[in-house]
Amino acid sequence: MTATIALLGQPNSGKSTVFNALTGLRQHVGNWPGKTVEKKEGTFLHDGKEYAVADLPGSYSLTANSDEEEITREFISSGKADVVCILADSSQLERSLFMMADYAGINVPSFLVLNMADVAEDQGKKIDAKALEDKLGIPVIQLSATENKKYDMFFEAMNRAIENKSLINISGLKTELEKIEGFTKLEELIPDGSIENYSALWLSAKAIENDRLVIDKLKNTLAPDVIKEVDGIRGAGGGAVSTGNSKFAWIDELLAGVLQKKDDQVKLGKLDRMYLSPVWGKPAVILTILFGLIGSFIPALPFMGLGQAIGGLKAPIAEALFSAGVSEILITVICNVVLQSFSYILQMLGFVFGVVLVFGLLEEVGVMARISYVFDNSMAKLGLQGKSVMPFLISFGCTMGGAAGTRVIDNWGQKVLTIALAWAVPCGAAWSVIPMLASLFFGPGAVLVIIAILLTMVLHMWITAKIFGRKLVKTGERYGMIMELPPYHKPKWGALFRYVLGRTKDTFFRVSKVVLLVCFLFWALSYSFVPGTDPILFKIGKVIEPVTKVFGMGWQLFMAFIASSVGKEGALGVISALFNDGSFYSAFSDAMSGAGVAADLNEVLLSNVTKPEALAFIFAITFNMPCVVALAATYQETASAKWTAKIAAYYTVGALVLSTIVYHIGLLIW
Amino acid sequence: MESNRMNRLIELLGDGHARTIRMLADELNTTESDVMRQIDYLEHIRVIRKVIGDGAPGNGCASGCGGSCGGSCNGCPSGGGNMCKSCMPDGGFKNMGQMWELVK
């Protein structure tokens, strides 16, 4: 074996590509002893001489933070490699030269490969490898590991590094590091070569970085009083932040005159100037959401028509079944449970489609990410950290998801408060049931209802934060955040529609099950199996109605409200069961008489529920507890039955208070 | 690069506001790519952390649910302050960009 070469570089710098190109099939893959990190070794022939090569595990740096880093360091420092090939990504040298900077000061010969030359060229970057070589004192070449068939330059650099035992010229790095307080003193205390192949400079830097292995080794090597002094300097040295500063400063110095690139500061786009503006950001985001929700009505309209058409089938089907001699009960089940339910489900499905499409679009274009930035300071007003905005945004889709999303919040009080507030955000199911009911009752006025609901949501969250916040969050420090906003994309319409259709289909099956079940249950309870007697539900209804009227709801709507605690679609099941054209007989006789056909089932609802009642009901179910699944998720995340119960009770009472208020406002209007 | 720029970045975060990479670059008088490499480094030395790690199952997050995630997220300790993207609830949004916060 002529020499052993180790490939060192950050992940994705091209180590394995080079390794495979060099070794071809002459490689062996195993595990590093005692570690689950892959070990790749191989051999290659060049000029009739055999070389061994090791593909070291990729890691960010050489600090002993992970198995990968420890293995890499141990391999190099123990002298297993005769030469180290350091790989960097030419397309982002400022970043990827860090590995080289972290390696500098290790006394093992090396050469530098600036890989991905093709990518850098595409970006219009010009790199002067020779100039860098002069500065660094080790061979430096550019390479496109995936494109180059011949590795002549590589072998040439490798051989020069081996022959000259070329070490990185660290004088520039030294100058930078010695700006750190006490660094020079540290270099004196830790003699060169005291540990393996490490220079005093390298060991001193790692000592400041609190590198566990280096500190242990120093303890075994240096006298106790020296260690004490070293520890004192380390404590004041500013840790890895200050050595990092020095290394980056050195990299920039190296790249001056070596790297030429176009100005990479792109101008802020029009959209971002608006969304990220301190003044216009919030209005812009709110209007975007609002117009999105209103826009979601458009695809809903054809579904509304379809659903109503199904409702219209009731009479002819009842007639046909009757003439076929089907039993009365079965006919009512088919017509008043199944057909009626599907009529509502289909009317709702259009809104599911619309809402999923709108949010999917906002998300894909990149607007959702901007929303989290825009509302950061609103979170502060609610006493929350900026990252709480994520669970809120998720809650627009699903409250359960929002509750689970609070896992990113480590302060328990903040987490509970975030969940409590997330409940006020109408979820995907609400955004389909509610616009549907609203357009049923108010036609184009539904838009105003949506606006009112959004405003109420904000108010609700504010009040809830005031009520719960006092106990849950202490006004403490807020931690700043960095957000990397994704660039705006053009939506991929095909993928988006597939996603939206998938979601709509899933919702259809899930909702159908719930609505049919609830509708059947309530139908059964409201059906007079014994002619002449009041069904049980009517009896209960009559009893509770004086109370429910206070909240602006008849007993039927009140029961739908209760069902909405299970899930918003449960309310549809109840409405479907309790508001139909009375008995099967009337449907049937209407059909027989041929006149008027059976009353449109939407009309049945409209003639039985006044507008103030409808509005009260819409608000009640919107701000009721989201669903049982969200309740369970809340318990799971807060791990507190007490707080889960508190929040649930608060929302139930809150919804009824809200409906009372809305009802009275409604009475003033109509 | 000014020799104490990363300290200034950390200081800026101390005021509790959210900033985009672009804003940090403007405030620190540098480029976005310079800010990105500092973020990379600060994350590596655990001064800041990703709010939602991009750990694919088994890949492991920066902290919190390390490798223990392994596909299912039940191993994710609640309150780790960090969760894997793969542990994000259904209905969580994609394309949300990335967020980092200071580690206390």
Ligand SMILES: Nc1nc2c(ncn2[C@@H]2O[C@H](COP(=O)(O)OP(=O)(O)O)[C@@H](O)[C@H]2O)c(=O)[nH]1
């Ligand atoms: N365009 C381009 N891609 C490259 C080059 N070298 C490697 N790659 C690609 O970069 C990715 C990462 O390379 P890999 O060798 O696995 O990196 P490692 O993590 O350091 O082992 C792979 O998809 C390679 O195909 C190059 O010179 N140019």
Ligand SMILES: [Mg+2]
């Ligand atoms: Mg590799």
